[in-house]
Amino acid sequence: MKPKPWLYLMLLPLLALIPVRGTAIPTTAAEPTGYIALTFDDSPNGALTERLLDGLKERGAHATFFIIGEQIEGQESLLRRMAEEGHQVGNHTYTHRRLDNSGAVGTQELTRTETALREVLGGSGYWVRPPWGFASAETLREADAPLIYWTLDTEDWRVLNADRVAQSIIDGACSGDIVLLHDSYASSVDAALRAIDALSAKGYAFVTVEELFERMCVEPEVGCLYCRPDELRPVQ
Numbered sequence: 001m002k003p004k005p006w007l008y009l010m011l012l013p014l015l016a017l018i019p020v021r022g023t024a025i026p027t028t029a030a031e032p033t034g035y036i037a038l039t040f041d042d043s044p045n046g047a048l049t050e051r052l053l054d055g056l057k058e059r060g061a062h063a064t065f066f067i068i069g070e071q072i073e074g075q076e077s078l079l080r081r082m083a084e085e086g087h088q089v090g091n092h093t094y095t096h097r098r099l100d101n102s103g104a105v106g107t108q109e110l111t112r113t114e115t116a117l118r119e120v121l122g123g124s125g126y127w128v129r130p131p132w133g134f135a136s137a138e139t140l141r142e143a144d145a146p147l148i149y150w151t152l153d154t155e156d157w158r159v160l161n162a163d164r165v166a167q168s169i170i171d172g173a174c175s176g177d178i179v180l181l182h183d184s185y186a187s188s189v190d191a192a193l194r195a196i197d198a199l200s201a202k203g204y205a206f207v208t209v210e211e212l213f214e215r216m217c218v219e220p221e222v223g224c225l226y227c228r229p230d231e232l233r234p235v236q
């Protein structure tokens with residue numbers, strides 16, 4: 001029997017009425033299992049920071065870098081790269097000074113780094129990570145930005161073993177956590193990238209601290225010291 005083209009033409013409009021089942025409309029990727037913010041203190045650190053940035057870029061992960069002001073000179077391009085690639089840049093004082101007993105000097109340390117960051121990146125109100133986490137009520141009163149502590153301390157500076165540091169993140173990190181690392185150790189850079197691979201496979205997304213606040217719908221407040229967006233650290 002010969003095909004009858006006119007018959008197909010007549011049936012064509014009816015096809016539109018047949019409900020299509022099982023053909024899922026392509027959507028964006030599934031919602032992540034949770035969000036984790038990796039933070040790197042005592043940054044930037046030349047080739048190590050560069051390798052970390054390469055690794056983060058490959059993985060589509062974002063992180064937060066807390067910058068020591070006196071280390072900026074000569075490494076401005078690394079700071080620009082951080083900002084351009086969607087990472088958060090923060091203030092870790094000018095000479096890595098503890099802020100709980102430093103009075104006006106502590107404030108100057110923060111102001112000097114804020115100024116240096118502005119000169120390279122523009123903007124203002126860079127979030128603060130107090131060195132060693134030491135802050136006083138006075139520090140908080142004087143601060144012009146939110147201050148960020150952590151919920152997971154890898155002690156990477158002491159452990160100096162990529163597998164062990166990675167495992168502490170993989171075993172210990174929950175959604176909403178802020179992880180303390182340093183990009184001054186090769187073992188920490190390796191550990192961070194391994195942890196990202198392992199936890200991404202479980203559906204976790206790696207975001208900046210600022211984005212973590214957004215994801216958890218918490219409005220960050222100037223002069224508060226946060227362990228994570230939903231947990232403040234008491235200060236005396």
Ligand SMILES: [Zn+2]
Nearest residue numbers: 041042131132
């Ligand atoms: Zn530090």
